[in-house]
Amino acid sequence: MKRAPSHSYPGINLGEGHASAHKASEVVTFGFWVFLMSDLVYFGLMFAIYITMIDAQVGGPGPHELFDLKSIFAQTLILLTSSLTVGLAMLALKYNLPRARIVLWFGVTLVLGLSFLVLEIRDFINMAELGGMPQRSGFLSAYYGLVPLHGLHVAAGCIWLIVLGLQLRIMGMTDLVISRVVRLALFWHFLDLIWIGIITIVYFGGLAYG
Amino acid sequence: MDRRTDMHRRERRRYVIGYGGSLLLTFVVFGIAYQFGIETPGVYMTIGLLGLAQLVVQLVYFLHIDRRRSSREDLDLILFSTLVLLIIIGGTIWVLGNLAMRMHMHVM
Numbered sequence: 292m293k294r295a296p297s298h299s300y301p302g303i304n305l306g307e308g309h310a311s312a313h314k315a316s317e318v319v320t321f322g323f324w325v326f327l328m329s330d331l332v333y334f335g336l337m338f339a340i341y342i343t344m345i346d347a348q349v350g351g352p353g354p355h356e357l358f359d360l361k362s363i364f365a366q367t368l369i370l371l372t373s374s375l376t377v378g379l380a381m382l383a384l385k386y387n388l389p390r391a392r393i394v395l396w397f398g399v400t401l402v403l404g405l406s407f408l409v410l411e412i413r414d415f416i417n418m419a420e421l422g423g424m425p426q427r428s429g430f431l432s433a434y435y436g437l438v439p440l441h442g443l444h445v446a447a448g449c450i451w452l453i454v455l456g457l458q459l460r461i462m463g464m465t466d467l468v469i470s471r472v473v474r475l476a477l478f479w480h481f482l483d484l485i486w487i488g489i490i491t492i493v494y495f496g497g498l499a500y501g
Numbered sequence: 502m503d504r505r506t507d508m509h510r511r512e513r514r515r516y517v518i519g520y521g522g523s524l525l526l527t528f529v530v531f532g533i534a535y536q537f538g539i540e541t542p543g544v545y546m547t548i549g550l551l552g553l554a555q556l557v558v559q560l561v562y563f564l565h566i567d568r569r570r571s572s573r574e575d576l577d578l579i580l581f582s583t584l585v586l587l588i589i590i591g592g593t594i595w596v597l598g599n600l601a602m603r604m605h606m607h608v609m
Binding site: 304331332386 | 505506508509512513516517519520523524527530531534535539540544545548549552555556559560563564565566574575578579581582585586589590593594597598
């Protein structure tokens, strides 16, 4: 792989300040990117199922009864902001800012991720109260196959963040840990990309065609 | 100001620009949906295109994917995955839509 040393994998690159960690990250981060792209295909399948199921409501509650755009808007802003804070955390790491700054930005990211999950779960509970359970119709099965799948990814990201926080504390800023943090940041940005697909296709698409 | 703080500043600005752009697009999308109603013809098409624009903004400013030689492989991978996705999604909609039409269900 012939790539410029300054930029050799997606997402933020550690560069010369962390030369050995940068080197350690190169191949694995590209491999992780391959994984993310196959994850994208999995999400794509769920999107395809949802699109074909939009009309399969068999008299059950549909998008207009179930979707709460205010909550979706709040979730969008939260996730987008967390994408910024994870980037700022990576920059703090890259430029060797005081450890408190790094911890602060990762902490904010974690809090935002958890608040996103709280809002999303509250939405599911509200939907269930309106009769929007997965077994009610093909449309709802497809919805619950896709949106909570993204939620699960966010939950996994939060757990990952906590584990890496502990590793940073116990093992210190070793090349291995730093290179794991690089991949976590990539994963987090990826989740925001999927979320854009979800608001566009699941929520707005559902409201437009459901 | 030494070179590293300068670079830091530049990279941070990049994230903030990406965030501002995404934020703006999000507000416009929800604003359009709220103002005109999602079922007005053309509104959903606009929202879809703005969503696509936001994907590009985040890929460029957050994930640092561009057409520079060094990140070409990542871009190739994205383009290939997109091709696979288009075949999967387009094919599914085509086949199932056609089936629904022949079964005289009013779908899609």
